[in-house]
Amino acid sequence: MSAIDYKTQTIKGSLRTKGRFGLFIQEVWKYRLSYLFIAPFLIAFSIFILVPVLAAIGLSFTFFNGMETPRWIGWANYEYLLSSDSIFLQYALPNTIKFAVIVGPGGYIASFILAWLIAQIPDKARLWYVLAFYAPSLAGGVAMSIIWIPMLSGDRIGYLNSFLLGLNFIDEPKLWVLDKDLIMGSMIAVTLWSSMGIGFLAMLAGILNVDKQLIEAGRLDGIRSRLQEVWHITIPVMKPQMLFAAVMAIVGAFKAGNIGVQLSGQNPTPQYAGNLLVNHVEDYGLIRFEMGYASAVSVVLLIIIFFANRLSWKLFGTKGDE
Amino acid sequence: MAAAEPVKEQKKWPLRWKKPQFVRWERAQIWLAFWLFFLGIFMLLPLIYIFNHALKPYSELFIFPPNIFVINPTLSNFSELFVVTRDSLVPASRYLFNSVTIAIFATASVVIVSALCAYPLSKHKFPGANALFMVIIVSLMFVPETMQIPRYVVVSSLGIMNTYWAHILPHVAAPVSVFLMKQFMDQVPNELLEAAKIDGAREFTVFLRIVMPICMPAVATTAILQFQGIWGSIETSVLFMTDDAMKTFPYFLQTLTQNLANSVARQGAAAAAGLVMFLPVLFVFLVFQRKVIATMAHSGIK
Numbered sequence: 001m002s003a004i005d006y007k008t009q010t011i012k013g014s015l016r017t018k019g020r021f022g023l024f025i026q027e028v029w030k031y032r033l034s035y036l037f038i039a040p041f042l043i044a045f046s047i048f049i050l051v052p053v054l055a056a057i058g059l060s061f062t063f064f065n066g067m068e069t070p071r072w073i074g075w076a077n078y079e080y081l082l083s084s085d086s087i088f089l090q091y092a093l094p095n096t097i098k099f100a101v102i103v104g105p106g107g108y109i110a111s112f113i114l115a116w117l118i119a120q121i122p123d124k125a126r127l128w129y130v131l132a133f134y135a136p137s138l139a140g141g142v143a144m145s146i147i148w149i150p151m152l153s154g155d156r157i158g159y160l161n162s163f164l165l166g167l168n169f170i171d172e173p174k175l176w177v178l179d180k181d182l183i184m185g186s187m188i189a190v191t192l193w194s195s196m197g198i199g200f201l202a203m204l205a206g207i208l209n210v211d212k213q214l215i216e217a218g219r220l221d222g223i224r225s226r227l228q229e230v231w232h233i234t235i236p237v238m239k240p241q242m243l244f245a246a247v248m249a250i251v252g253a254f255k256a257g258n259i260g261v262q263l264s265g266q267n268p269t270p271q272y273a274g275n276l277l278v279n280h281v282e283d284y285g286l287i288r289f290e291m292g293y294a295s296a297v298s299v300v301l302l303i304i305i306f307f308a309n310r311l312s313w314k315l316f317g318t319k320g321d322e
Numbered sequence: 323m324a325a326a327e328p329v330k331e332q333k334k335w336p337l338r339w340k341k342p343q344f345v346r347w348e349r350a351q352i353w354l355a356f357w358l359f360f361l362g363i364f365m366l367l368p369l370i371y372i373f374n375h376a377l378k379p380y381s382e383l384f385i386f387p388p389n390i391f392v393i394n395p396t397l398s399n400f401s402e403l404f405v406v407t408r409d410s411l412v413p414a415s416r417y418l419f420n421s422v423t424i425a426i427f428a429t430a431s432v433v434i435v436s437a438l439c440a441y442p443l444s445k446h447k448f449p450g451a452n453a454l455f456m457v458i459i460v461s462l463m464f465v466p467e468t469m470q471i472p473r474y475v476v477v478s479s480l481g482i483m484n485t486y487w488a489h490i491l492p493h494v495a496a497p498v499s500v501f502l503m504k505q506f507m508d509q510v511p512n513e514l515l516e517a518a519k520i521d522g523a524r525e526f527t528v529f530l531r532i533v534m535p536i537c538m539p540a541v542a543t544t545a546i547l548q549f550q551g552i553w554g555s556i557e558t559s560v561l562f563m564t565d566d567a568m569k570t571f572p573y574f575l576q577t578l579t580q581n582l583a584n585s586v587a588r589q590g591a592a593a594a595a596g597l598v599m600f601l602p603v604l605f606v607f608l609v610f611q612r613k614v615i616a617t618m619a620h621s622g623i624k
Contacts, residue, residue, distance in 0.1 A: 024449065031448035033525050038454065041439035044495035047480075049464055052472035059472060066475075114361075121355050129355075131611070132362035135369060138603040139596075140554040142572045146579055146596035147368045150375065150589060159371070159390070193365065198498075198547055240505075247462050248498075255467045258556075262576065278467050285471040286560075294471045301468045309463045 053302070060296035066289050077296035088297070091272035092280040095184065096254070096304075099276060102188050104253035104308070107195030108246060114196060115204040116230065130204065137197035145262035148190050152176035152263065177263040180273035187260050187274050195252060199245030206241030210234050239316050246312035254305050257282070277301045372600070375593035376400070383590050399590035403598075412566045414574060418598070420489075421553065421571035425602075428490040429549045433541055435494050440503035441529050445515060455504070461497040466557065474561045488562035489570070493552050499544040506540035507533060542610040550603050572599060 028035070060077055062070035081088055118129045139147055151159045153176075161173040176186045210233065218233045235242065257278025260269040268275050268283065277297060285294030370390065375383070377395040404414045442448060443455055466473070473492065482488045510533055518528050534541070559573035575595050 027449050031442075031446060034442035034446040034448040034451075037442045037529075038439045040435045041495065041500060042454075044435065044491065045461070045497070047476060048473065048492045048495040049461055049469075049497075051476055052469040053464075055472035055475060056469055059475075114358075117354060117358060121351060121358070125355060127611070129358055129362055131608075132366050134607070135604065136365055138550060138607060139369065139600050140550065142556065142575045142579070143554060143596045143599035146575065146592050146599075147372045149579065150593070151368060151371070193368070196365075201543075244462075244501075251463060251465050255465045257467055262579070265579070281468065281470060285474075291471045291475070298468045298471065301465075305463055305465060305468070 056295045056298045056302070058295075059292050060299045062292040064290075064292035064295075066291050070292060073292070077293050078300075081293070081296055081300065087272060087275065088280055091275045092277050092297075095273075095275055096277045096301075098184065099188060099191075099256070100250075100253040100308070103191045103195065103256070104249050106188075107192050107252065108199065108249040110192065111196050111200040111245065111249070112203055112242075115200055116207055116234070119204060119207040130201075133196045134200065136194045137200075140194065142262060144190065144194055145259065148186075148263060149177070149265075152186055178266075178270055180271040183260060183264055183269055183274040186263060187256075190263065191252075191256055191259060195249070197248070197252065199248040199252075202241045202248070203238070203245050206238030207234060210237050243312065243316040246316060247309060250305060250308045250312065254278075254301065254308075277304075369600070372593055372596050375590070376597040378590060378593075380590060399594035400598075403591045403594045412569075414571075416567055417569060417571040417574040420568065424486060424489040424558075424570060425549055425553045427486070428493045428552045429545055431490060431494050432496050432499055432548045432552075433545050436496060436499035436503050436544060437534065437537070437541065438529075439500050440507055441533055443500070444504045444507035445510075445512065445533075458497045458500050458504075462501055464497065466492070470557070470561055477562050483562055484565045484568050486568075489558045489568075492558060492562075493548065493555075496544075496548060499548060502544055502547075503537060503540045506537050510536050546607055546610050549606050553603055554599065571595075575599065 059070060061072060061074060063073050063076075064070035114133055118126055118133070121129060153159075153161070155161070155173055158173065158176070160176060161170070164170045165173065174182060176182050214237065215229060215233055218229060223229050223232060255278070257276050260274025260276065261267045261279065264270060264274065268279065278301070281294050281297045281301070283294075284290045284297065367390075374390055374392040376399055377392045377397070379394055379396045379398060382389070382393060443451055443458075477483060477488050477492070482491070514532060515528050518532055519525075523531070554572055556570065556573045556576060559569040563569050563573075575592070578595060579592050
């Protein structure tokens with residue numbers, strides 16, 4: 001018996017004894033270096049994303065005030081949330097839906113149109129246009145509210161008031177961020193202004209990378225207008241970027257919570273008119289220390305976000321098979 | 323003549339977005355550029371204004387009718403910003419120091435950790451790779467703001483409250499960065515890596531010497547995004563810091579601007595602070611922009 005035969009026999013023998021699990025372990029061991037590479041991310045991911053999500057689901061079934069050990073109370077948090085929490089039902093939920101429905105798809109469509117238009121401009125000038133439209137998204141968070149507060153200031157010194165008064169559109173200064181009927185509009189406008197972010201860049205890159213030959217071939221196949229070209233060639237080709245941008249738009253629409261508080265300088269916002277689900281979570285979790293209940297609100301928000309994403313996956317995922 | 327132009331330009335601008343599609347501007351393009359120019363100015367208006375507002379002397383801040391442009395520029399708002407906190411325990415410079423430190427370290431760690439994770443995801447078919455990628459795609463939709471309470475519980479039970487770790491570590495788990503890097507790495511030809519391995523390069527050398535240089539655009543892009551998010555983030559300061567000296571500049575800004583909507587005081591200082599917040603992000607974007615453009619042209623060739 002040669003040495004090689006002997007070796008294969010022992011390997012076969014060891015396979016028989018180890019079975020499937022052994023094979024799997026062998027495979028894993030072969031790739032041990034790969035696991036070493038992903039380990040740092042996996043650890044961070046587990047600690048700061050996976051565990052919090054699981055903890056939120058767990059805590060949502062408990063009464064937890066941050067000091068005593070959580071006490072199991074079953075569905076009570078959800079029952080209260082969906083039946084008796086008037087702030088949630090009257091303000092936080094409808095406000096969030098309204099805000100997200102306008103800011104999400106609105107910002108998304110605006111990003112696409114602008115990206116497409118900018119892509120038509122010759123490239124040396126294009127750079128400056130990209131910068132002009134992307135810059136507002138750089139001023140996120142606090143900086144954004146500082147920029148907008150004097151713009152929307154309620155007296156006649158406010159730029160918007162002064163401008164509209166000058167044009168005689170309004171008779172007296174409006175309280176853009178303090179009036180309960182106006183704050184939501186202000187929040188939406190400011191968020192839309194800064195929504196040409198990562199999704200916008202992704203879509204621009206997608207549009208610019210559409211193969212010119214494909215468009216020429218489409219012209220030969222009877223595509224008549226630029227609109228048809230966008231619909232039949234550009235969008236299908238850049239579907240991955242469209243989906244990525246959609247996910248980013250959804251995240252952007254739901255993570256906004258502080259914008260109302262920062263603009264109005266009041267927490268909660270005037271008569272809860274700008275109260276979003278994220279504010280509701282903060283209200284219960286960080287002010288009232290009812291963390292179990294706050295977790296239940298988080299889970300509801302998570303579910304809403306999940307279904308919003310499912311929708312965008314349906315829009316831009318399935319067509320990819322065509 | 324016209325044909326020679328692009329060649330000449332290529333030398334001048336090696337980092338160009340894409341090959342020029344038009345040597346001359348068409349009429350439609352001029353119109354488009356014209357209208358987009360006005361739209362762009364409109365978008366930039368608030369930024370133009372904050373530049374001017376930050377430089378306005380006190381007498382110009384509240385004149386009527388309001389004037390966007392500054393007449394006598396001054397730096398007094400910036401000095402006021404730092405004088406405001408001189409008597410308090412924590413000076414503004416401390417907040418700024420915290421912010422800069424955290425932004426640099428957190429951005430660097432995110433980029434390194436994400437690149438490390440993206441490489442095997444893209445190039446090794448290890449057991450569980452597909453599952454992990456699915457998990458990452460699903461967690462793209464993760465919104466940290468919704469999970470404040472359990473994140474607070476986790477961080478406090480880790481015992482890192484009031485340390486820089488609590489500022490940096492929560493940012494490290496960034497599925498978006500891993501996703502972007504992985505997508506970019508997919509475009510690196512496998513033959514290149516195999517050739518290097520045949521030449522005796524080890525896995526880590528391949529990663530560091532071949533994959534990373536090719537993926538610099540992705541690195542730049544994720545760096546921009548993360549820096550932007552971390553620099554403006556107040557989440558970690560609000561949730562994980564009780565010690566004022568450990569909080570960040572945007573948090574300080576928020577305390578400064580509380581009730582700014584109702585009052586006129588400190589608007590100049592707030593505008594100056596807003597500028598301090600905005601300029602680094604703009605600067606980082608401008609620095610990396612060429613890299614991003616270069617890589618995008620790269621990925622377009624394939």
